[in-house]
Amino acid sequence: MSSELITLLSTTLTFFSIYVILSLSLNLEYGFTGIPNFGKVFFFSLGAYVTGTFVPRVMHFLFQIDEPICSATASTKRIVLGIQEPAALMMIFIMSLILSGIIGAVVGYILSYPSLKLRGDYLAISLLIVAELCRVFVRTEPSIVCGTNGIGGLPNPFIWIEDAITKEVSYSTLSATIAFLTYFFIQRIVNSPYGRVLKSIRDDELASQLLGKDVKKFKSEVLMFASSLSAIAGCLYAFFIGFVYPDDFIIVWTMYAWLMLLLGGVGNNRGVVLGSLVMVMIDRGLRRIPSFWLSLPFDISYLRGIIFMVLLLVIIMYRPRGIFPEKPLETPAKKVFETFIRNSLKFKKNNLINSSE
Amino acid sequence: MSESLLYLQEVTKSFGGLKAVNKVSLKIPEKSIIGLIGPNGSGKTTLFNLISGVLYPDSGQIFFRGLRIDRMPPHERFKLGLCYAFQIPRIFRGMTVLENTMVSLKKQLGEQFLIAPFRRKWINQEVKNAERVLSVLEDAQLVNLYDKLSSELSGGQIKLLQLVRTITSEPKLFLLDEPGAGVAPSLAKEIFRKISRLRDEEDLTFFIIEHRLDLLFDIVDKVYVMNRGEIIAEGRPEEIIENSKVKEAYLGG
Ligand SMILES: Nc1ncnc2c1ncn2[C@@H]1O[C@H](COP(=O)(O)OP(=O)(O)OP(=O)(O)O)[C@@H](O)[C@H]1O
Ligand SMILES: [Mg+2]
Numbered sequence: 001m002s003s004e005l006i007t008l009l010s011t012t013l014t015f016f017s018i019y020v021i022l023s024l025s026l027n028l029e030y031g032f033t034g035i036p037n038f039g040k041v042f043f044f045s046l047g048a049y050v051t052g053t054f055v056p057r058v059m060h061f062l063f064q065i066d067e068p069i070c071s072a073t074a075s076t077k078r079i080v081l082g083i084q085e086p087a088a089l090m091m092i093f094i095m096s097l098i099l100s101g102i103i104g105a106v107v108g109y110i111l112s113y114p115s116l117k118l119r120g121d122y123l124a125i126s127l128l129i130v131a132e133l134c135r136v137f138v139r140t141e142p143s144i145v146c147g148t149n150g151i152g153g154l155p156n157p158f159i160w161i162e163d164a165i166t167k168e169v170s171y172s173t174l175s176a177t178i179a180f181l182t183y184f185f186i187q188r189i190v191n192s193p194y195g196r197v198l199k200s201i202r203d204d205e206l207a208s209q210l211l212g213k214d215v216k217k218f219k220s221e222v223l224m225f226a227s228s229l230s231a232i233a234g235c236l237y238a239f240f241i242g243f244v245y246p247d248d249f250i251i252v253w254t255m256y257a258w259l260m261l262l263l264g265g266v267g268n269n270r271g272v273v274l275g276s277l278v279m280v281m282i283d284r285g286l287r288r289i290p291s292f293w294l295s296l297p298f299d300i301s302y303l304r305g306i307i308f309m310v311l312l313l314v315i316i317m318y319r320p321r322g323i324f325p326e327k328p329l330e331t332p333a334k335k336v337f338e339t340f341i342r343n344s345l346k347f348k349k350n351n352l353i354n355s356s357e
Numbered sequence: 358m359s360e361s362l363l364y365l366q367e368v369t370k371s372f373g374g375l376k377a378v379n380k381v382s383l384k385i386p387e388k389s390i391i392g393l394i395g396p397n398g399s400g401k402t403t404l405f406n407l408i409s410g411v412l413y414p415d416s417g418q419i420f421f422r423g424l425r426i427d428r429m430p431p432h433e434r435f436k437l438g439l440c441y442a443f444q445i446p447r448i449f450r451g452m453t454v455l456e457n458t459m460v461s462l463k464k465q466l467g468e469q470f471l472i473a474p475f476r477r478k479w480i481n482q483e484v485k486n487a488e489r490v491l492s493v494l495e496d497a498q499l500v501n502l503y504d505k506l507s508s509e510l511s512g513g514q515i516k517l518l519q520l521v522r523t524i525t526s527e528p529k530l531f532l533l534d535e536p537g538a539g540v541a542p543s544l545a546k547e548i549f550r551k552i553s554r555l556r557d558e559e560d561l562t563f564f565i566i567e568h569r570l571d572l573l574f575d576i577v578d579k580v581y582v583m584n585r586g587e588i589i590a591e592g593r594p595e596e597i598i599e600n601s602k603v604k605e606a607y608l609g610g
Contacts, residue, residue: 188474193467193483196452196460203449210409210447211461211523212435213468221470267451328453328504332480333487337455337503340491 006165012284013172014240017179019276021233022253023260024186024269025226031267031326032190033222034202036120039111039127040257042134043227045249046107047100047234049138052145052244054096055154062088070146075153082155093157097235104231105224112220131254139246150245154238175236182229187269191330198222199267199329256283259308263315265322274323282307362387362530362562363408368417368427370407377403379586380417385530390556390563392573392594395583396607401566402444404583405532408564409441410434422529436463438529442536444566446519450508454499457507458490458522489525497521513540520548524555533565537572545569549576574598582606 022044029035037043056069059078063085067074082089111130115123138144145151157174161167189195200208201215209215238244256279264275286304296303315322328334363385370378377400385391393401406412408419410431419427426434449457465486466472467479494500497517502510507518520536536552537545553576555561567573573580574594582590582597584606590597597603 185474188476189470192473192476193459193465193479194470194473196456197468199452199456200449200460203451204447206411206431207443207447207449208460209431210411210435210441212432212463212526213460214430214432225470326451329456331456331459332476332483333455333459333490334504336484336487337491337500341501341503 003165007168008284008288010168010172012280014175015284016276016280017172017175018233018237019256019260019280020179020273021182021229022257023272023276024182025229026257026261027267027269027272028186028190029222029226031261032195032198032202033219035115035219035223036124037127037226038124038254039131040230041249041251041253042127042131043104043108043230044234044237044253045134046104047231048238048244048249049145050100050103050231051096051154051235051238052151054099055092056151058092070142070149070151078153079155079159082159086160089155089160090157093239096239097232100231100235101228105228108223108227109220112223115223116216116219128251128254132251135246135249145244145246148246150243152243154242154244156239156242171240178232178236183269183273190269193331195329196331259312262312262322265324265326267326268322268324271322271324361385362422363564364420365408366418368407368414368419370403370412370414376586378407381588383581383588385562385564387562388556388560389578390552390565390576392577392580393564393566393583394568394570394573394580399583400586401583402534405441405534405566409439409532438527439532440523440526440528440530441532442519442534444534444538446515448507448515448519450506452507453504454494454507454510454518455490455503457518458494458525459486461522461526462486463526486525493521493524513544516540517544517548528561530562530564533563535566535568537567537569545572552576
């Protein structure tokens with residue numbers, strides 16, 4: 001394989017992993033618990049902001065860099081130090097992931113209060129606004145990630161690897177591992193009595209309460225966990241592209257997450273992974289097409305939006321429940337019933353055979 | 358008060374200017390079947406909503422098993438053994454019959470976030486629970502439908518599911534709002550027979566709103582009659598039929 005192709009696949013895999021974490025966490029919130037989180041980009045950006053704030057400051061402290069954090073020379077120095085000090089860099093990376101996760105969880109917990117009070121559509125709009133306000137705030141407040149300019153010089157944790165391809169592949173493998181763990185864990189959580197309670201809250205919150213479920217507790221746990229995951233995805237993204245730029249975190253991220261969910265199948269994790277794959281392939285693929293290939297009367301970057309919206313319409317019209325519709329939960333209780341039904345059928349069959357003899 | 362399972366004292370609830378429930382006091386003894394009747398809009402459902410925790414009263418007190426519950430959130434009332442079946446069934450429409458029934462069980466280990474991912478910790482309890490649910494669903498003739506979405510059931514089956522799903526949750530008192538409404542006559546009879554059997558065999562207590570008096574009067578020990586938010590009469594079925602106030606309320610509208 002040519003190195004260019006490997007780089008393309010590797011980048012695609014990294015983006016796929018980030019999308020999967022985002023869309024799976026949204027599925028947990030909306031597909032299973034019925035919380036319409038339209039502020040997805042907010043929790044995602046949180047991880048990036050934490051990374052953009054934490055990494056440079058720690059590096060400046062550890063390595064006594066004198067230049068101001070936002071300066072171009074400081075940014076170069078951080079990259080150079082990243083190459084020279086792999087161990088410290090890895091530590092900083094891991095700490096950023098953990099810190100993003102923790103802060104995501106805390107903010108998720110705080111925001112679970114309004115989300116318990118507000119009804120679906122109001123909550124959706126409120127979260128949408130929170131996300132946008134946060135972006136505007138961060139871009140105007142230079143002390144966080146250098147305002148509108150954003151902050152650069154976040155060294156990739158594998159920057160010290162000399163071979164460019166190995167470096168790329170290492171990071172995408174790491175991202176994919178985190179995405180896989182997310183999938184595995186959410187599948188476990190959902191196919192259990194816990195997941196049953198979440199679905200009951202989604203279907204009828206009051207009835208669930210009347211069956212002894214502490215709806216507030218479940219909802220805030222879900223929001224904490226999902227926000228934590230989103231922030232981790234944001235941290236991965238920041239390290240991948242190497243800078244944090246507030247105007248990157250516009251509503252499009254939220255829309256993408258929803259699109260992946262609707263495409264793949266609300267309430268079906270496997271479907272959501274597939275939805276993410278479709279999205280990332282279109283998204284990455286279109287970026288590779290040089291604009292002179294297609295003579296379009298508009299900028300090629302708009303083509304993506306058009307394709308996604310057409311895709312959404314087609315899905316809503318022909319497969320309203322997504323590519324893989326939701327299925328009953330795979331719990332041990334279901335196994336018990338399956339066995340019982342199978343045995344009773346066998347029993348009946350034997351009876352028929354016996355009586356006919 | 359000590360011998361009654363449920364005890365209401367001057368419970369009042371208004372919607373704007375309308376006193377939907379006005380100073381209602383009543384007692385439900387343990388292991389009894391008590392009826393609640395009254396014309397449309399007399400406040401019966403509102404009263405059940407107050408007992409179950411769907412609504413909180415403006416004033417008055419509610420005691421259940423000796424505990425004051427009128428400010429308790431609904432999920433804690435359920436844990437004490439209070440089950441409520443709505444007039445218009447509220448089942449979980451996106452869940453199967455089995456899931457609907459399993460979710461109603463109490464104290465499930467796997468319902469804790471940090472335990473749920475570790476199957477080994479809760480699988481034994483889950484299998485035991487499933488076996489209990491199996492016998493309940495068999496009894497209700499819903500077992501073959503266990504993997505069907507509950508929204509695909511017939512109206513009568515939905516009503517039945519709402520009723521039976523809580524039986525395994527160690528209930529003490531059932532509040533049933535019109536269990537016979539919208540159900541085929543034969544199934545309705547079957548439901549009422551079952552209620553009577555559950556009281557005798559499992560020592561359960563029932564408080565039932567029902568418009569079909571023929572069904573209700575066959576099994577109840579005592580009936581309360583409501584009109585315009587107030588209890589206007591109480592007594593055994595045969596006394597209620599003769600009561601002039603009751604006749605007036607029904608005829609006068
Ligand atoms: N949430 C509410 N807001 C405002 N008014 C309400 C509300 N719930 C009930 N009411 C009113 O309170 C009164 C009592 O209603 P309720 O549903 O308790 O009557 P009911 O005895 O159950 O009637 P039915 O036999 O028709 O079921 C009615 O006038 C009704 O319109
Ligand atoms: Mg009513």
